[in-house]
Amino acid sequence: xxxxxxxxxxLDELGIAAPNQIHIEGIAQYCGATVVYEPLHGCEARIIGVxxxxxxxxxxDAPRSRQxxxxxxxxxxxxxxxxxxxxxxxxxxxxxxxxxxxxxxxANRYAANLLLPxxxxxxxxxxxxxxxxxxxxxxxxxxxxxxxxxxxxxxLGPLPSVVVCTRGGERCWSTRSPIVPSxxxxxxxxxxxxVARGLAEGREGGTxxxxxxxxxxxxxxxxxxxxxxxxxxxxxxxxxxxSWKTEEQLVALEEDDxxxxxxxxxPTFAGRRRR
Amino acid sequence: MSxxxxxxxxxxxxxxxxxxxxxxxxxxxxxxVRDAGRDVAADAEAMRQSLLSAVTRAKSARLxxxxxxxxxxxxxxxVPVVAIPxxxxxxxxxxxxxxxxxxxxxxxxxxxxxxxxxxPEDDVESLLKQLASLGALATDDE
Numbered sequence: 494x495x496x497x498x499x500x501x502x503x504l505d506e507l508g509i510a511a512p513n514q515i516h517i518e519g520i521a522q523y524c525g526a527t528v529v530y531e532p533l534h535g536c537e538a539r540i541i542g543v544x545x546x547x548x549x550x551x552x553x554d555a556p557r558s559r560q561x562x563x564x565x566x567x568x569x570x571x572x573x574x575x576x577x578x579x580x581x582x583x584x585x586x587x588x589x590x591x592x593x594x595x596x597x598x599x600a601n602r603y604a605a606n607l608l609l610p611x612x613x614x615x616x617x618x619x620x621x622x623x624x625x626x627x628x629x630x631x632x633x634x635x636x637x638x639x640x641x642x643x644x645x646x647x648x649l650g651p652l653p654s655v656v657v658c659t660r661g662g663e664r665c666w667s668t669r670s671p672i673v674p675s676x677x678x679x680x681x682x683x684x685x686x687x688v689a690r691g692l693a694e695g696r697e698g699g700t701x702x703x704x705x706x707x708x709x710x711x712x713x714x715x716x717x718x719x720x721x722x723x724x725x726x727x728x729x730x731x732x733x734x735x736s737w738k739t740e741e742q743l744v745a746l747e748e749d750d751x752x753x754x755x756x757x758x759x760p761t762f763a764g765r766r767r768r
Numbered sequence: 769m770s771x772x773x774x775x776x777x778x779x780x781x782x783x784x785x786x787x788x789x790x791x792x793x794x795x796x797x798x799x800x801v802r803d804a805g806r807d808v809a810a811d812a813e814a815m816r817q818s819l820l821s822a823v824t825r826a827k828s829a830r831l832x833x834x835x836x837x838x839x840x841x842x843x844x845x846x847v848p849v850v851a852i853p854x855x856x857x858x859x860x861x862x863x864x865x866x867x868x869x870x871x872x873x874x875x876x877x878x879x880x881x882x883x884x885x886x887x888p889e890d891d892v893e894s895l896l897k898q899l900a901s902l903g904a905l906a907t908d909d910e
Binding site for chain 2 (some may be wrong): 507532534
């Protein structure tokens with residue numbers, strides 16, 4: 494019999510109803526995995542399990558938000574591969590592997606769903622703009638990493654956004670709000686005028702309005718501008734949240750996709766979200 | 769009268785009340801409650817909240833127990849189960865033997881330390897201790 498429990502089931506079984514009740518060590522112990530904090534030299538966290546017991550080791554000197562995410566990530570491995578498991582996950586895997594369907598991505602998803610539960614997150618993100626300030630605010634509430642929180646904000650926030658991780662101006666991964674059209678593809682090498690590229694070259698980070706085609710390969714992208722919010726993550730990675738002040742570009746892409754002119758009943762951001 | 773008789777009389781009274789309540793229609797019950805000056809909706813909501821609260825407390829108790837179990841598990845992990853060799857070469861051999869007993873784990877370790885990385889010496893000792901506490905450490909003479 495599978496012992497896999499989705500995060501929502503675990504949270505319900507343990508009566509967890511608020512972010513400050515998400516006690517990752519207790520949750521893991523409930524699942525048979527003991528979380529310990531020790532000096533680790535070869536990885537960010539690891540799990541070794543035999544039978545129905547496991548030990549999750551997390552680097553003792555990592556920031557608390559990263560420790561929590563690492564522990565939840567290893568718990569994700571444990572829930573999927575209990576009984577035959579030994580994983581060691583470094584920081585690059587935890588930062589980089591959000592877009593490929595593999596055990597690391599699944600473990601990242603598990604951790605995000607456990608530490609940033611949909612219902613709790615949606616109600617707290619309801620009035621927030623998609624930018625780094627909002628992501629930091631939510632990361633503080635949920636005690637999670639900026640990356641994981643930014644991704645969740647794109648997935649569950651009220652306004653459309655795209656989250657991109659780059660290194661040296663090259664895209665590592667990206668994720669988007671469900672309402673952002675799929676034909677808006679993030680360039681594999683971002684434009685020279687982007688804040689992210691500037692950060693990679695040692696310039697200041699922050700927020701800027703940039704031409705959409707600096708970030709996206711899409712028909713007519715150069716006709717629009719987007720808001721870019723970029724910051725350095727460490728390890729040479731740059732995290733960027735892209736958002737729109739107006740919806741014209743997204744509507745135009747949808748019209749292209751539908752083949753209609755879309756002039757009647759043109760949806761607003763809020764209306765699109767409810768669809 | 770003995771206390772035994774009191775219990776019998778009390779039980780008979782409660783049985784009679786229960787029989788009476790069972791024989792009443794819903795409308796009669798609601799009318800009785802209203803005649804007693806009570807707000808049926810408020811009573812029902814209070815009961816619902818009371819039951820929900822009891823369920824939440826029972827669920828939360830699981831997390832509290834798990835957190836306590838975590839504290840105990842940490843204490844147990846501090847107690848050495850077996851002596852780990854001081855010599856790095858012997859330590860590495862012991863780890864290899866322990867993993868060889870469990871090919872599925874060995875395979876995963878290979879995956880875990882892919883990209884040309886090997887398990888650093890500093891991490892071997894803690895891994896051996898953890899394998900020991902999980903009962904998966906090979907013996908020195910295996």
